[in-house]
Amino acid sequence: MKPKIFIDGEHGTTGLQIRSRMAGRSDVELLSIPEAERRNAAIREDLLNSADVAILCLPDDASKQAVAMLEGNNKVRIIDTSTAHRIAPDWAYGFAEMDQGQAGRIRDARLVANPGCYPTGAIGVIRPLRQAGILPENYPVTVNAVSGYTGGGKQMIAQMEDPTNPDHITSPNFLYGLTLKHKHVPEMKTHGLLDRAPIFSPSVGRFPQGMIVQVPLFIDQLADGATLESIHAALVAHYAGQSIVEVVPLEESAKLARVDAVELAGKGTMKLYVFGSSGGEQVNLVALLDNLGKGASGAAVQNMDLMLSA
Numbered sequence: 001m002k003p004k005i006f007i008d009g010e011h012g013t014t015g016l017q018i019r020s021r022m023a024g025r026s027d028v029e030l031l032s033i034p035e036a037e038r039r040n041a042a043i044r045e046d047l048l049n050s051a052d053v054a055i056l057c058l059p060d061d062a063s064k065q066a067v068a069m070l071e072g073n074n075k076v077r078i079i080d081t082s083t084a085h086r087i088a089p090d091w092a093y094g095f096a097e098m099d100q101g102q103a104g105r106i107r108d109a110r111l112v113a114n115p116g117c118y119p120t121g122a123i124g125v126i127r128p129l130r131q132a133g134i135l136p137e138n139y140p141v142t143v144n145a146v147s148g149y150t151g152g153g154k155q156m157i158a159q160m161e162d163p164t165n166p167d168h169i170t171s172p173n174f175l176y177g178l179t180l181k182h183k184h185v186p187e188m189k190t191h192g193l194l195d196r197a198p199i200f201s202p203s204v205g206r207f208p209q210g211m212i213v214q215v216p217l218f219i220d221q222l223a224d225g226a227t228l229e230s231i232h233a234a235l236v237a238h239y240a241g242q243s244i245v246e247v248v249p250l251e252e253s254a255k256l257a258r259v260d261a262v263e264l265a266g267k268g269t270m271k272l273y274v275f276g277s278s279g280g281e282q283v284n285l286v287a288l289l290d291n292l293g294k295g296a297s298g299a300a301v302q303n304m305d306l307m308l309s310a
C-alpha cells in the first residue's frame, strides 16, 4: 500500500509548492481537502488521522491545533513547517545535513520540525564551525539576510503584488524585525549551539523566491590559528558525502563580483561561500538558498522521503 500524505494548509504558499514538488509521483497517495473547506476542522481532523505522514503548512497556532487533533494517534507521523516545535526536545529538527546523525534521526522520528528558511542558512554556516571548535560558543554572532517576498506567505504576496491591497508595499527592499525579536532567533541559537542569541536583521526584496543569509566574523575572535582557509576546510569536511549543501571552492568565490539572491530559486539545494582575503582580519560566511526550496517546501519533501525510507 502506498503511504498516504496529507498536507494541512495545501492551498497556502508552502503547501502549494510541496504539492507541485510531488506532482507526478506515483509512490505516494496524496489526500486532499477542497480549498473551500481548508479551515473545516472536522474534515481536517479526519484527513489528518487517515494519513501516514501529515505535513503541516499552517501558522503556528493552527499547527498546534493540528497536533492536538492527532493526540493519541501514534501511527501518524508529522512534519511541521511552522515555528511551533523547532526547539521542542521531543521533535527532530529537520535539517538533515546539520550533523552526521541527523538524517538518521529524521528517518526514525515520528515528529519532525522543518527548519525556518533563515535559520537553514545561518545554522548551515555556524554549526560546523562550532563543532570544529573554531567559533567560540559566546561569540556575538550577527545574521543579516534578504528573502524573497513569498517568505511572508499569501498575505505578503498580496501586499507586494496587488496595487489595490490596502497594505500594498511599493518598496523594492525593506528591513523588518526591527525589535530584534524575530521568531527565528531561538532556533538559530539552539541549533547553532550558541550561548548568546545572535543579532538577526532580516529584509525582503522585490523578488518572489530566493534568499541570502550573511554571517560576518572577526578572525581574531575565533580559535587560535583560524584562517579563511581553515574555516572553509571545516565547512568542506562537514558537508562531505552529500549533494544538497555545496561549499563553493575558495578559488571560485574569489573570482565572483556579486552573489545573486535568486540564483537557486526553484531548487532544493543550498550554496555556502566563505568570502574575504587570504591573511585578512575578517570573513563573511554566506548561504544562498530558495526560501521555499531548502528553506521550506524542498526541505519538507526531503524529510518526508527520509521518513518514508525507514
Ligand SMILES: NC(=O)C1=CN([C@@H]2O[C@H](COP(=O)(O)OP(=O)(O)OC[C@H]3O[C@@H](n4cnc5c(N)ncnc54)[C@H](OP(=O)(O)O)[C@@H]3O)[C@@H](O)[C@H]2O)C=CC1
Residues within 6 Å of the ligand: 008, 009, 010, 011, 012, 013, 014, 015, 038, 039, 040, 056, 057, 058, 059, 060, 062, 081, 082, 083, 115, 116, 117, 150, 151, 152, 153, 154, 155, 291, 292, 295, 296
Ligand atoms: N513561505 C515561506 O517561505 C516559509 C513558510 N514557512 C512556514 O510555513 C507555514 C505556512 O506558511 P505559508 O505557506 O507561507 O503561509 P500562507 O498564509 O501562504 O498559507 C497558510 C495556509 O494555511 C491556511 N490556514 C490558516 N489558518 C488555518 C486554520 N486555522 N486552519 C486551517 N487552515 C489554516 C491558510 O488559509 P487562508 O487562506 O484561509 O488563510 C493558508 O491556506 C507557516 O508556519 C510559515 O511560517 C516556513 C518556511 C518558509
Ligand SMILES: CC(=O)N[C@@H](CCC(=O)OP(=O)(O)O)C(=O)O
Residues within 6 Å of the ligand: 081, 082, 083, 115, 116, 117, 118, 147, 148, 149, 150, 151, 152, 153, 156, 183, 184, 202, 203, 204
Ligand atoms: C519574508 C518573511 O516574512 N519571512 C518570514 C519567515 C518565513 C519562514 O521561514 O517562516 P517560518 O518562521 O515558519 O520558518 C518572517 O520573517 O516571518
